Amino acid sequence: MIDRYTRKILTELWSDARRYQTWLGVELAACEAMEAASFVPKGTASAVRARADGKLDPARIAEHETRTRHDVIAFLTHVEELAGEPARWLHLGMTSSDVLDASLAILLRDAADEILSGVDELRGACARQAEAHRGTLMIGRSHGIHAEPITAGLVFAGFYSELGRARRELVTARDEISVGKIAGAVGTYASLSPEIESQALSSLGLTAEVVPTQIVARDRHAAYFAALARLGTAVERIAMTVRHWQRTEVGEATEAFGKGQKGSSAMPHKKNPILSENLCGLARLLRSYAGAALENVALWHERDISHSSVERVIGPDATGIADFMVRRAASLVDGLVVNADRMRQNLEHTGDLFFSEAVMLALVHKGMARQAAYELVQAQALATSATLGRGGVAPGQPSFRTRLASDPDIASRLTPADLDKAFDLQHHLRYAGTIIDRALGDKIH
Amino acid sequence: MIDRYTRKILTELWSDARRYQTWLGVELAACEAMEAASFVPKGTASAVRARADGKLDPARIAEHETRTRHDVIAFLTHVEELAGEPARWLHLGMTSSDVLDASLAILLRDAADEILSGVDELRGACARQAEAHRGTLMIGRSHGIHAEPITAGLVFAGFYSELGRARRELVTARDEISVGKIAGAVGTYASLSPEIESQALSSLGLTAEVVPTQIVARDRHAAYFAALARLGTAVERIAMTVRHWQRTEVGEATEAFGKGQKGSSAMPHKKNPILSENLCGLARLLRSYAGAALENVALWHERDISHSSVERVIGPDATGIADFMVRRAASLVDGLVVNADRMRQNLEHTGDLFFSEAVMLALVHKGMARQAAYELVQAQALATSATLGRGGVAPGQPSFRTRLASDPDIASRLTPADLDKAFDLQHHLRYAGTIIDRALGDKIH
Amino acid sequence: MIDRYTRKILTELWSDARRYQTWLGVELAACEAMEAASFVPKGTASAVRARADGKLDPARIAEHETRTRHDVIAFLTHVEELAGEPARWLHLGMTSSDVLDASLAILLRDAADEILSGVDELRGACARQAEAHRGTLMIGRSHGIHAEPITAGLVFAGFYSELGRARRELVTARDEISVGKIAGAVGTYASLSPEIESQALSSLGLTAEVVPTQIVARDRHAAYFAALARLGTAVERIAMTVRHWQRTEVGEATEAFGKGQKGSSAMPHKKNPILSENLCGLARLLRSYAGAALENVALWHERDISHSSVERVIGPDATGIADFMVRRAASLVDGLVVNADRMRQNLEHTGDLFFSEAVMLALVHKGMARQAAYELVQAQALATSATLGRGGVAPGQPSFRTRLASDPDIASRLTPADLDKAFDLQHHLRYAGTIIDRALGDKIH
């Protein structure tokens, strides 16, 4: 977890202080459920809470752990220091993982909530740009090569939609991880009961593992980190797109450039898409964490603890980075400087050749055989193509439309009005609004 | 895709013949939708179907592809060879990916259906073993070390439950992947319409990509392969457990040994858990494929084709292996030879020390302070522990229960009946049935 | 292993026929060493060779395996069918892995040799382009943004150098994998001897595992697949570069376009960098295989067989793909159509601003304070920058050099000759040849 890529709220969420406080919450919830079951004396939990809640000292627990080499025992020793005799009733019939797994579930769930709110921020930014650039013309590209026109709004709508899918998976994963167990050493409730567990977990906003072992099953965690990796790819796609748009030769959009920001120590006038590049790198990290989590599932028998070191690292790191990514991406998208003029210029680069298909189809609908129509149009397209410079058809050369209109086989079938329609960008893009609307209509939360 | 790890039905599903037939299906569905929209002449699709359906020759298409270096154009050329003039109306206004992505969706969906039916088979086997061994006592282990008793049925119920979660994710992924686009070169329906797309896709059992680019978004595919990887970990956990059970020193269960099967060329009497080991290896492959799929999401602009080579490999391989794994695991679980006697012997290994906690809690409920109770019981536990051999307490040494009963501080508080209850395995495992029932009650499909 | 991405020679290398023939070679080498040690009767190996060499029938072995479920026993049964009584002496004191691991080593080594020859082909192509474009000017880019001039030859020299490093690692990995063991069930030579092993392996071109278990240690294989993944990234970098160069707006180089090849079913005039995109996808697969291989190392005790299924898949797939990649990349680089005019045009895009630093340093060397020089130059750079269009400084606007020459503070310090030197591309790139020469001087094989 490095400060550079973590918001304070996530740093705090994964702090020792918060973790121990969460453990205490779990112990107290379990204790209250045991009180209700007449398993421990009434009033125990409230007595402990009064003396320990908010007063835990991580440094003191660390001292105990140095000696006991067992974190939960160290914690309980400290709680007893603070709360005295009533604290001895805590943890009765429980095993360490009863505390640890419920706590991890709470922290991962709360981290997911932060991330989800960031996703909403990012989706909001994408929706705003989709609306703002609903009709901003740009060339669509496949293989990095100009293809046919689109609008910039469509691209943002695509991001919005993809983020919606990532969000849905993360919500599912959040629910799947919101599971604990208060079921003892091997999950049999030997000295406990499903009722105690149910009450304790429900007061923590968790449900019970269906078949607990010593721990909650780790496929749940694997799904959680996979959901973060997928969210990472959605952000990566946005960032990758911005990087392409900001290329010198493309220049269709640029990241906002802060006051005082310097682009390069050698070339101060350069504006580099460093936020987007940064996001692409972070997506790689989320992928890698998901791989480690998948190796954590097939533990030995009723548990081995090999998952723990992995989770201590990737729990904070993956959630911290995912949260950072969606926030940074939101500000990136919101601040993006879209250069509609340049988009329009680039669109003209291929001299209207992208209307070939519309012309060909127009001929077909006038009764011409498809292959014949194809060949007629293709001949003029190739002739035009040979005269293309960087800004479209070279000065003094006939345009593609002019060439088509001069071809007697075409002119005998298509009126100028027919050609107008085939060359009509508005017609070409008549469904752009429909697509954007159906994307933005998906207001999932 | 290697025969050794692929069922014939999956090999067939990913064959050239099936792929081309699926392409034809997509072209015809699109054609019919265009007929309905008066976009191509009525009867076109049925004319083509009559002459081409079931008659495609992959070798011939391969010849065309050698020349054109473009698979869809090679395919269309062949269809035209077979069906003549009406075939020229196919693919009107469409781009290759309109065909390819809908087809891939169909194949991945159909593969998922095979896998899901295998998951059901495997869940069935787990459920049968969970019922059969509902009360079969065995020692639960954490860290590979004996902990407290469980029943073998609980373990199978855990597998059943975990597979249920993997199944749910795969069903979601299957639905997410059941998406196509018939929207042209950059997804704008320039020469098509959302209505044509909707009709075509719905006749194929697909829905439309919300914001198509040239292709269907690849986060959907990433989620699909992640779901397979997760399913793999569920099978891996089963296989890992069997491998532990079959260890010479443990001997609690063994894979069925076929007639004529030989264990080792050097040591013919050995029975090795080779199916389970094999499954553990295959799970690694599924993890690795999921990693590659996550790199496929952030393509350039409206698409680049770098995802294609990855999908050509992992589409068949990951689904073939996942299907193979669940089938093999089903037969593994069904054929597993459970050695209940050995389980019982192993249970006795630690001389009933796992009842310590129950005795301690009994003392507490009789009013003793918790720490005092803990120390009393612990003293006898350690004394017992010192006399443990491999089969439990050494002959001639008092049992743990005898030691406890001989301790005046304990005997003054706990009657023989109290001790009986604390040493009662049935009581210890009183919730095993509850857990198994709630697991098996999850009949998801 | 799919035909599309595998050369025939690799397909053949991983065929059943070749594998069984390799097994026979290992058995015969071991047999000869045992003959020398008077362990089996003289003449055994030659008798078996005469009747079985080149006559193995994979289908027949498959039949035996169906029954025995053990591949090596099935193989030995078949050899005995062919060679009769002498064949019974084969495999004496050996375990299956003695045969399997030596054979795998041979196949991976031979596959590496194929790949290495492909790397040399690719390096040759890069060297040729580095020489051909030693002085071909182009703009260097960081963050996708124009930075300072380079030559195209430098880029190819960089590929050459990187491939050299990948080659070195693969050679090391090839040597590390060229290891077998003929040491029996747990590697102790219980019924064999290090001398027998040494003779057998050396006749196969292998060395002996230092501490054999039942198998050769799997870290060797992990290193091999990691070397392939790294080689994949070197190819990926080439392919990624070509994709950027071929972008419509950049247009600095394009993949060769075959006769009859079609770019797009909707847009036949498009030339897409599909070979390069394909290579980028394949690099992802090599990365993923390396991950699976790393999970194969920590096997149980003296071996478990979980590595086997992984290797059956990734052995052929990773080597087949790596070999395919270097061959395809070689033909890609060799056929690349470099557009030096376009490179030159793009170079002019930023109106010589990349000479800022040289001017600034010239002022400093004339005695001006660095910060003052920086500010003077920067002012003119920003003024120039404001007049930049796509082809450089807009018509009618003064060039950067003119602006500098018109600045009295600059003109008083720098003569026209000084400015000429600062604006001299040849001077700027005076070390390009040095770099290319030192790269191409690395003739590793």
Place this chain on the structure above:
Amino acid sequence: MIDRYTRKILTELWSDARRYQTWLGVELAACEAMEAASFVPKGTASAVRARADGKLDPARIAEHETRTRHDVIAFLTHVEELAGEPARWLHLGMTSSDVLDASLAILLRDAADEILSGVDELRGACARQAEAHRGTLMIGRSHGIHAEPITAGLVFAGFYSELGRARRELVTARDEISVGKIAGAVGTYASLSPEIESQALSSLGLTAEVVPTQIVARDRHAAYFAALARLGTAVERIAMTVRHWQRTEVGEATEAFGKGQKGSSAMPHKKNPILSENLCGLARLLRSYAGAALENVALWHERDISHSSVERVIGPDATGIADFMVRRAASLVDGLVVNADRMRQNLEHTGDLFFSEAVMLALVHKGMARQAAYELVQAQALATSATLGRGGVAPGQPSFRTRLASDPDIASRLTPADLDKAFDLQHHLRYAGTIIDRALGDKIH
């Protein structure tokens, strides 16, 4: 980077203070080389060193970075604050990456040195255990099933040998990463020279990138992190073995148990192999970091900065964890409590059946046909097998040797002395010492 899994020396190595100090070292080395080339005034570096060396304030640099959003510019601003005018000569003609990459190289190299010294510690511990248990008998296991005898020393010798290979790869990777570039914005030495670079780097203990771009090529870093991942698998294999040995039913070795350490909050008498489990988890993290590093290689053109965020995380994390792993593993191996009695008991579990092969070969060498010998021995082996309990042949049942001696067909061929030899464990393991010696003879450093 979490304290729990990082030694202080690595935490310090990756601190802001150390990083900035390293940057300063690079700037000064470059400055001195420029002084030698009369590029900047003599004495500049020493003047800056006198005022800035050891006095950098990370907090102040952070303030500057908040404003400039550029770390190197922020750093240079701070150096100028400290050192005044002479500092303006720093960084002349250089680009940020000239500083950053050389510094990263130094830090990764120094981290590798720490790790390598830890590997030596671990190899030392393995060598000591290999010597100590050179003749300690234990059963070898394949598939988790008893196979034939080995000695515990062989296992440790295997670890030693494997760590030697991992060490060699890490040394190679360390050398490959010990590379910088002082070559300006796109690696052409536009305002610098190869001589300046060479002098600067050599004073830092680095060599020059052969073909620099804006940065040092990232395949070097990928190889470095791959080497760490491989080292991780070597440690994982040790840890996995200990976990198996410590299983309750096996009990052949246990991790040292610290004073005051508690095994489990519910079951205080349990001794769990938690260090080994922890190491297995950490190995997963190293694998995952290697995957991310492989995605960093194919950057755009002369560089994009997407690698940077990845390296900021995995540079510290992967080296910190690798260093921690080898240190922890060293203390684990050194402290391991080997239970030779239990090993011997387990060895007896299968009633000497592992001598079958030796008996069979003795018969063959007496002239019996191999298959006949096999069948004779096998019959007695199966009869013995049927009487095996957990401690070997059941009381009152004849031993395998007795059964063989009672078989007239065997007794007529093998004398008691022959049988003695076939049942001689020392003979069986006569090469154990040879293997251990050849492993330990590999004193690579």
